[in-house]
Amino acid sequence: MYNNEEVAVSGLFNNIPVNVGRSTVLIRGNVIIGVPRLGTMYIP
Numbered sequence: 001m002y003n004n005e006e007v008a009v010s011g012l013f014n015n016i017p018v019n020v021g022r023s024t025v026l027i028r029g030n031v032i033i034g035v036p037r038l039g040t041m042y043i044p
Contacts, residue, residue, distance in 0.1 A: 009034050 010033065015026045029039040 010031050012028075012030045013036070014028050016028075018025050018027055023043055025041050026044055027038055027041050029037050031037070
C-alpha cells in the first residue's frame, strides 16, 4: 500500500507522487498516530 516504505508516526509529507490511472498525482498531508491524512491532491 505504501510502496514498502515505512510510514512515520507523525509529521508532514509534501509532493509525494502517486499513479492514478494514467496520471501522476502529487499529494500533500500529514501523518497522525501512524495514519496518513491527505490534505491536497493535484496534477502537476
